[in-house]
Amino acid sequence: MSAYVPQGVLRGQEPMSRHVSWRAGGLARACYIPKDSDDLADFVATRAASEHLHVVGLGSNLLVRDGGLDAIVVLTHGALRRLEVLTQRGQTPNQEWGLTPNHEDGLTLEVEAGVPAPKVARQAARLGAAGAEFLAGIPGTMGGALAMNAGCYGSETWDFVTSVVTLDRTGQLHLRTPADYEIGYRHVVIKGSDPTRGLTPTTPTTPTMAPPTPLEPSAEWFISARLTFPRGDSAAALQRIRELLARRVATQPLGEPNAGSVFRNPEGAYAAQLIEGCGLKGEREGGAEVSRKHANFIVNRGGATALDIETLIYRVQSRVLQDKGVALMTEVRIVGSNA
Numbered sequence: 001m002s003a004y005v006p007q008g009v010l011r012g013q014e015p016m017s018r019h020v021s022w023r024a025g026g027l028a029r030a031c032y033i034p035k036d037s038d039d040l041a042d043f044v045a046t047r048a049a050s051e052h053l054h055v056v057g058l059g060s061n062l063l064v065r066d067g068g069l070d071a072i073v074v075l076t077h078g079a080l081r082r083l084e085v086l087t088q089r090g091q092t093p094n095q096e097w098g099l100t101p102n103h104e105d106g107l108t109l110e111v112e113a114g115v116p117a118p119k120v121a122r123q124a125a126r127l128g129a130a131g132a133e134f135l136a137g138i139p140g141t142m143g144g145a146l147a148m149n150a151g152c153y154g155s156e157t158w159d160f161v162t163s164v165v166t167l168d169r170t171g172q173l174h175l176r177t178p179a180d181y182e183i184g185y186r187h188v189v190i191k192g193s194d195p196t197r198g199l200t201p202t203t204p205t206t207p208t209m210a211p212p213t214p215l216e217p218s219a220e221w222f223i224s225a226r227l228t229f230p231r232g233d234s235a236a237a238l239q240r241i242r243e244l245l246a247r248r249v250a251t252q253p254l255g256e257p258n259a260g261s262v263f264r265n266p267e268g269a270y271a272a273q274l275i276e277g278c279g280l281k282g283e284r285e286g287g288a289e290v291s292r293k294h295a296n297f298i299v300n301r302g303g304a305t306a307l308d309i310e311t312l313i314y315r316v317q318s319r320v321l322q323d324k325g326v327a328l329m330t331e332v333r334i335v336g337s338n339a
Contacts (some may be wrong), residue, residue, distance in 0.1 A: 066339035122241065
């Protein structure tokens, strides 16, 4: 058997500031952009079990510490980009993938992990489906949306998932359904696995060096998903997308580098209200600032280091715990080592 030859692009000492939406962070030991999902599976299968692999989409929910990552970062955006229509009105569902007769009049899309979530929203709307509009407000890829059950405006990603294909660390593919997972608010793990894997602490502490952790709380990475949406009115769906995007522009600091919502909303409350109630809007650490437009966003005002951002994250956590008695849990993932 001939040796595997990577079909994608492999680069060493890659600045992660180019691949995270905060535009901050250190170097990855290597970076791989696969040709397609088959190439990614072959690439993963050839890596030593001791090597750290991190899968990154648009980097919109990620902070890489200034010391970087002693790991290979796999970039899915622009690589795993297939989006196909599988069923529309009158077509027969595919039982192998878990589709039921109840979905015969719906729209089923197969979407790879590197496809931006807003693209899925627009495609579903154009094809006359309803319910996908919220994905226009998710500033990341479908892989990340699946990994954290991303949601906004009253809907979540896994509300529409029929099945997924995952890739494990040996390069093997698996077909899974929602029944295989524990699914909750910003929480998706395979049943029986460690539910805390890959998560940052819930209680404030001083930023410390930590080994790289998986970017998904699972032993497998999402490669693709089949999503089923009910039929609707195309014009109405497209209009709702326009309204949601206008709302985002009006309420979020989209003109400055940020990672979206930094903290999860605690039960019965909103993180932004708690932070604003502590007088933290405009709080600064170096080039990092708690947004004056939306308190649950931290923006890079120019030249912010990852340490600036992380220090500000923990300062916000500490103040909210002290003043409001609530321990905020980060929604963003913090990986790598300090400089």
